[in-house]
Amino acid sequence: MKKYLVIISLFLIxxxxxxxxxxxxxxxxxxxLQQRMTEYIQKKLNLSRAEAEKFRPVFVRYLLDLRKxxxxxxxxxxxxQLKIAELRVKVRNExxxxxxxxxxxxxxxYQREFEIKVKDELDRRKLERPGGNIRRTxxxxx
Numbered sequence: 025m026k027k028y029l030v031i032i033s034l035f036l037i038x039x040x041x042x043x044x045x046x047x048x049x050x051x052x053x054x055x056x057l058q059q060r061m062t063e064y065i066q067k068k069l070n071l072s073r074a075e076a077e078k079f080r081p082v083f084v085r086y087l088l089d090l091r092k093x094x095x096x097x098x099x100x101x102x103x104x105q106l107k108i109a110e111l112r113v114k115v116r117n118e119x120x121x122x123x124x125x126x127x128x129x130x131x132x133x134y135q136r137e138f139e140i141k142v143k144d145e146l147d148r149r150k151l152e153r154p155g156g157n158i159r160r161t162x163x164x165x166x
Contacts, residue, residue, distance in 0.1 A: 058087050061138050068134045069127045078122045086115040
């Protein structure tokens with residue numbers, strides 16, 4: 025009986041450690057992307073150093089909340105859209121205290137612009153891979 029408990033506990037411990045490592049890798053990659061997105065938006069908004077220092081934590085918290093919201097409501101699209109809209113209104117109101125209103129309204133526009141650029145870059149890299157889809161590459165070039 026003790027042998028079975030030891031074996032089961034070893035499997036559980038191994039499983040938990042592997043799952044923890046995958047999350048760390050995903051968080052590290054997401055962290056780099058979040059950092060680049062934050063820098064991109066700060067540059068597009070022409071933030072001063074003081075504004076950037078106040079803006080960064082608000083925006084990073086928004087990105088984390090957005091990710092959490094996507095995970096919680098991914099099966100219910102209308103509720104997901106509602107929660108995202110509520111989150112954006114909340115963040116925009118917080119950013120109005122830091123920035124003027126026109127720049128606070130542009131945050132999500134620049135976020136979308138950044139996401140499109142990243143997606144386009146990933147698509148471009150996928151096409152340039154050796155052994156990639158040659159027909160698709162040719163049709164894009166024509």
